[in-house]
Amino acid sequence: MFTAQLLSAVGFSTIFPFLSLYVEYLGSAYGFGTEFLAAMVFSSQAITMMVSAPIWGTVADMFGRKLMMARAFFGGSIIVLLMAFVSNAEQLVLLRAIQGLITGTVAAANAMVASIVPKEHNGYAMGVLQTGTWTGIAIGPILGGILADWIGFRAAFVITAVLLFAGGLLIVWGVEENFQRPKKRNTSIARGWWNIISKPGVASIY
Numbered sequence: 001m002f003t004a005q006l007l008s009a010v011g012f013s014t015i016f017p018f019l020s021l022y023v024e025y026l027g028s029a030y031g032f033g034t035e036f037l038a039a040m041v042f043s044s045q046a047i048t049m050m051v052s053a054p055i056w057g058t059v060a061d062m063f064g065r066k067l068m069m070a071r072a073f074f075g076g077s078i079i080v081l082l083m084a085f086v087s088n089a090e091q092l093v094l095l096r097a098i099q100g101l102i103t104g105t106v107a108a109a110n111a112m113v114a115s116i117v118p119k120e121h122n123g124y125a126m127g128v129l130q131t132g133t134w135t136g137i138a139i140g141p142i143l144g145g146i147l148a149d150w151i152g153f154r155a156a157f158v159i160t161a162v163l164l165f166a167g168g169l170l171i172v173w174g175v176e177e178n179f180q181r182p183k184k185r186n187t188s189i190a191r192g193w194w195n196i197i198s199k200p201g202v203a204s205i206y
Helices: 002-014 019-026 034-063 065-083 089-102 105-116 119-151 153-174 189-197
Strands: none
Touching (some): 002 105, 002 119, 002 153, 019 153, 034 065, 034 089, 034 105, 065 105, 105 119
């Protein structure tokens, strides 16, 4: 899990240093400004992830966390690979939005560790997982800057996709989960959201 999360964090953060430069390099097909598209490249992914996170969380409760981890890694790998072949910045924004819909490795990893690690070791396991995440985030941008200088933007996306695919293989082959599907759900997604939002102070924070 540590190595997979490290690869995930490295992979997704590798593209951060040059993402705005890639937008400028691609240019707009519809006359939008570079500044606007650069902002959308980051915001579109965050917006769609905000919407999809509770949905994937519900699916994880029904079908298991390992499946959700594999979905996030392999789905992210495919989307990032496609980013290497876009012809304009609008296509990049669209792919970033799709990335937010299908990825989310950090949340999936946290849920999986919480479900498979004995409770008395949960704190340690979460700490190790966070170490992997932040180590990857520290390494990724440096690696991305070097790759972009040496081999160009598009090739850097390909290498990022390979890292994510490798992380997915580690999850499939190296993680065991004895998941038992619940017989009946106590609440719907909408009801679960309402239970959260209706608590004092939560709505104002959102």
